[in-house]
Each structure stands twice: as C-alpha cells, then as structure tokens.
Amino acid sequence: MPNKNISRARFINNKLLGRKRDVEEKTCIEEDIREIRPLTMQLSTETTQDRQEVVEVCEDLYHLLKHEDIHLLKEFHRMYLDYSFTNNLPPQLKALDASQPWLLYWIGNSLRLMNPKWLSKNYQQGISEKLLNASVNGGPFCGGLGQLPHLICNYAAVTALALCDNYDDCWSKINVHGIYQWLLALKMPNGGFKTCLEVGECDTRGTYCALSVAAMLNILTPELCTGVEEFLIKCQTYEGGFGGCPQEDEAHGGYTYCAVASLAILGRLEVINVGSLMEWCSARQFNEERGFSGRSNKLVDGCYSYWVGGTAAILEAYGYGECIDKPMLRDYILKCCQTKERPGLRDKPGKSPDFYHTNYVMLGLSITEHNFKVQGSVNSIKCAPIKESAEIVPINPVFGLPSEDLEKFVRFYSH
Ligand SMILES: [Zn+2]
Secondary structure, X not given: OOOHHHHHHHHHHHHHOOOOOOOOOOOOOHHHHHHHHHHHHHOOOHHHHHHHHHXXXXXXXXXXXXXXXOOOOHHHHHHHHHHHHHXXXXXXXXXXXXXXXXXXXXXXXXXXXXXXXXXXXXXXHHHHHXXXXXXXXXXXXXXXXXXXEOHHHHHXXXXXXXXXXXXXXXXXXXXXXXXXXXHHHHEOOOOOEEOOOOOOOEOHHHHHHHHHHXXXXXXXXXXHHOOHHHHHHOOEOOOOOEOOOOOOOOOOHHXXXXXXXXXXXXXXXXXXXXXXXXXXXXXXXXXXXXXXXOOOOOOEOOOHHHHHHHHHHHHHHOOOOOOOOHHHHHHHXXXXXXXXXXXXXXXXXXXXXXXXXXXXXXXXXXXXXXEEEXXXXXXXXXXXXXXXXXXXXXXXXXXXXXXXXXXXXXXXXOO
C-alpha cells in the first residue's frame, strides 16, 4: 500500500496539477538508510535532467564573467521599453489583449525603476488616457476596450496610474467609490475575492489585488477586510509557502507573495507560521544557479527574484531578519537574466526577454541593493542602500512600485 506522502504527491501531481507522468517511487529498507543520499543522486528524471542543463549553462556564464564587474545595462534596456511606447507591438502580443493595463504597468514601472525621468510626461499622458478611455467612468478597470471589469486588471491599471504623477489630474478621475462598491460585491463567503462579478476564480492573487488597491485608494474598511485573514491563513501549506486556495494546494512563489503582502497590508503577519515561510523562501534559492525557483523541484526563473525576494523583503521590513542571499541573487540577475545581445531581462539563459520579466527582475534587483524597514505604516517602508550606488530606485516591496510614487499616490487619497 502506498504511504501517505506518496498518495499526497500523487494527488498534487495528477489531480491538482493535471500532470500525466506518474510520481516516481523509490523505497529502501531501514538498513539502507545510509544509502538514501546516493539513491536520490542516482535518480534521473526529466525534471533532474532539465535542471542539470540549466545549472551547466549558468555555471558557464559565471565562469565566463568571473572577472567582470557587471552592471545593469540601463540605456540598452531603455531602448527596448521606449520602442514599445512609440511602435506597434509584435503580433504575438495579441495574446495579451485582455492584459493591456499589465503591459502599461510593466513597461512604465521598468523605465521608472531605472530613472524617474525616463517615464516622460508624454508616456504618463499615454498611459493615463489609454486606461481612462478603456474603462467607463474611471473604473473599476478592465483589460481593454469593451471588456468587463476584472480584479487583476483593475490592480494593474491603478498601479500604472500611480506611476503617472497625477498627469492632467488623472488621479481625481479614478472612481474610488465605484471601485469600493465593486470590491465589496466581489467578496466571497470564505473571505477571498472573486475576479469578476459575472464569473471568476477566488485565490490569494485576487485577494492581494483587492487589498493593495483598497490600501492605495484609502478604502480599506473593516467591512472589506472581514474574513480575509482567516482565508489567507488557510492558504499556507505544509511546505511553509502559500498556495492559491485554502484547500490542498502547492506552495508557489507568486501566491506566497500575494498572501504575505496582503497580510502586511492587514498588519497581521504574526498570524502565520513565519519560521516555516522563511525556510521555504530560503529553500527556493539554489546554490548553483544562485536565483530562485517558484516551487519545489522547479527550475530557476528571474521573476521569482521579486515574488520570493519581495516576500523576503517584506519579512525583513517587519523585523523577521533576512532569509535570502542577496549578493547571490544579484549575480543571477546581472549575469544570467541579461545579455549584451538583446535588451530587456529574461527568465533564464536560453529564454527571450519580455516586459513581464524585465519589470520583476528589476524589482528583484532593487531588493538586492537595499535593506528594508517599515516606518509606521505599510505605505512607508524605508530602503537603506546596501551599496553606495544603487542601480534601481528604492521600492516598496508590498506594492511593487517606487517608494516615491507610492507615497505620493497614497497621500493624494489620504484626506
Ligand atoms: Zn518567470
């Protein structure tokens, strides 16, 4: 009879993740206990082979760049981002037709993270007009013209507008009351939020998108927060990280960030098992690749520099100490996520750069350059530079925005 752990692994693998390949089971009798390590090292699966390939390509890069003092190639990446504001995007980006606010946030934020002046007034005008024209009455926001309001796009739209420095008084045009009523209507009996009024999933991601917008727009009422803490507590898994839903789920970097940032907004980090969360974050960083994976037995990926790195930065800000190796992460970002051949930042060597990874890898780079400490409220997390010259501006790790923009935006709605 299979033991409980194998049944659990099988359930997660086959039922939850829908994978067709079965879990490989190796058992050993008690006398062989000393042999367990060699046994696991002998085990070769598609997963271990894929990882070995990534380890080799990363090690080659570290060897090649051993004596080079690598920096972020800012002007080079700027070209990639500027191009998108002045040219049509390639046809394959049609797939992101329902994610237009995301493109604006990723591109606008990346420029702003490298140099505040690079997100020009022209770009701020373009971002704010596009978002306000696509959604009726200033929100709740949708993914594109003629689409339904959606919680995830609403978050991206509000965050992108926060980058616009109130261009043409665009912040007054956000329908704060309408967004609040809509968020209340999205609340589910289990404390989470569904993504759409008509139909939509309910998970930690949507919960973060609701709470962060509410915190920024000063509409985080007790009514809106009822049951959210209990919902999030149930999403922490036996591994220490968080899954998307309260039922049995796999701990994942993105969901973990969303749950932890939400708890920081609620001021309730102490209600979870912080020790096991920190162990899980630490276990996501590999010695060989130096960057993070998003889940157990998955490959390293640059965007988790922020999803896991941001989680660690929030815990650091709230006095729980550091659980990641920032210089190692910095190495992965600068040596494996960027090349001199193509502008923009990428997931890992061999992958193409994209706007999503450019933004989250840059946010991760900022985490390697600063120490974080909360000052009074979640809106005010101070960043002390570790090095004399930081390449990225200070960020607020709860909101994924430059600290300066976030504080100005929040102040606008604070009275
Ligand atoms: Zn990624």
